[in-house]
Amino acid sequence: MxxxxxxxxxxxxxxxxxxxxxERLLNMLAGIAGIRRxxxxxxxxxxxxxxxxxxxxxxxxSDRKAIRVADAEIALRVQVGTVILEVEDASAIEEIRSLCDDFFVEFPYLLQEGRFMKTAPTLVDYAKYGPDADTSLVGLTDPRNGEKPVVIRTEQ
Amino acid sequence: MAYKPQYGPGTSVVAENRRKQMNPNQKLEKVRSVTDEDIVLILGHRAPGSAYPTAHPPLAEQQEPNCPMRKLVKPTEGAKAGDRVRYIQFADSMFNAPSQPYQRTYTEMYRFRGIDPGTLSGRQIVECRERDLEKYSKELIETEMFDPALVGIRGATVHGHSLRLAEDGMMFDMLQRNVLGDDGIVKYVKNQIGEPLDRAVAVGKPMDQKWLKAHTTIYHSLVGTPYRDDTEYIEYVQRIHSLRTKYGFMPKEE
Structure with missing residues (x-):
């Protein structure tokens, strides 16, 4: 949350x-230390x-396949349109911006700052995960399909 | 003086293209060729080479009532043979696709006979007798009203017209009915409702950005011709809007 x-x-x-x-973009982002979610x-x-x-x-x-990000495998079930990130502080944003500037060369991109993740568990979240759900995981996946978020561990 | 339709206002290239598509006296440029069998495969209504299933006996075998209207209106080939009514549906990307739902309906009403179009925001369906449908579909696919990347033949699950394009320039399709091959040619691997085809049907190469911008019928301020640049069109639309708003008050034009 x-x-x-x-x-x-x-x-x-x-x-x-x-x-x-x-896969290339996410692997690049996985290398940034300040990304929380x-x-x-x-x-x-x-x-x-x-x-x-x-x-x-x-x-x-052909676009629904598994990709490998750092040590984790992610089964894509969407066509990647946007990537939403929660970071530790503003310095991580600048790092993301400089990496993305180099990454997107064939077509432009936007880096928007704002609130993009769920702020409170919904009724469906409550029904699926119960009252004691880990709030850091709520909102990361679709509660209706039972998939859990993937944890990416990067080398420190 | 005989009535001469103007088809639409506007001075921009978009307005010109709209008029061109609607005007039945204007021959549409043939851009690609697709065989009759390929069309039948994409439509998915019958197996290629099979007889047309019928909804009623041919008109020649029926006792037609003595009706002046039936004498006046000649039946189409499909109606004459008693074909079933079948459909083709298109989804057109907003990124400079060569035709758009409303535009398609206007165009088909001017050019084709015996049709029943249905217009929605992101898709346009046209229903008619099967034999006529195949003829009309061929015309819609082979001419400049079609682009392999930005126009989808989608009977169901049409979502994608307003989404960003994929990296390779294809419009999003949840069912991936058409794929862009390594040779740069778009092939349909599923029929319009998403059932896999026995063989891929090639519909040609996607047109380049310059061609699309010159042949599109949609205004788009980012990738094409901005609507605001066509002052004549805006003036016309505002006049219609104003008149229909005031209609209840018995408007009189100045």
Whole structure:
């Protein structure tokens, strides 16, 4: 959950990222020490066709695959549109900005500062995780699909 | 003096393209060629080569009532044969796609017969007899009204028209019906409702940015022609808006 003491930023590339590019970007960000939490956001790529006459049939999609970030494997289930980050302090933001300036060369990007993560558990969070849920994990994943956040450990 | 339709206001290239698409006397430029079999595969309504299923016996075999309207209006080929009514649906990206839902409906109403278009914000569906549909679809796909990257043939799950494009310039498609190959050619690997095809159907290379900007029918202040630059269009829209707002008060033009 959002702690007002920590600043948040959002990386918005002008194009939506392919898994390979997202992997490079996230690995680059994983090297920054001041990032507390990170969220990948974008339109979903369901495993099955959700509606229409072909509803329920498998939906092969080349962008729905697992990527490796530091020591963790992340199964992408969205097309990467934005990356939301919660950082320790403003110096991390400047580090992110300078790395992203070098990273996005083929198309531009925006680095926005603001509040992008959930500030309080919703009714669904309460129903899924109960009253004693770890508030630092609430809001990082979709409570409806049962997936847990991935913990990335970087070498200190 | 005979009535001559003007099709639409505006002095910009976008307005010009809109008029061009709507005007049935203007031949649309053929940009790519797709075979009849490929169209049938993308539509997914029947197997290629199979007979057209029918909804009623052919008109020639039916006893038609003595109706002056039926004498006046000649049936289309599909109606004559009693074909089923089937559809094609398009989703057009806002990033300079060559046509847009409302534009498509206007264009089809001017150019085609026996159709029932449905217009929504991000998609446009047109229903008609199957035989006619295949003919019209071919025209819609082969001409300058289509771009392989920015226009999607999507029967269901159309989301993507207002999203940012992917890195390779393709419009987002949750079902990834069309993929951009290494050879730069876009191929449909699923039919319009998302069922995998036995073989990929090539629909050509995506058009370049310059071509798209010159052939688009949407205003876009960031990637294309800004709406505000077309003062004639704005003046017209404001006049219509003003008149219809005042309509209840019996407006009189100055």
């Amino acid at each position: 959002t702690n007002a003491a920590f600043p948040q930023v959002r990386i918005v590339p002008i194009r939506m990222l392919k898994p390979a590019t997202a 990170m969220m990948i956001h974008g339109p979903g790529l369901p495993k099955k066709v959700p509606y229409g006459p072909a509803r329920g049939s498998p939906n092969p999609h």
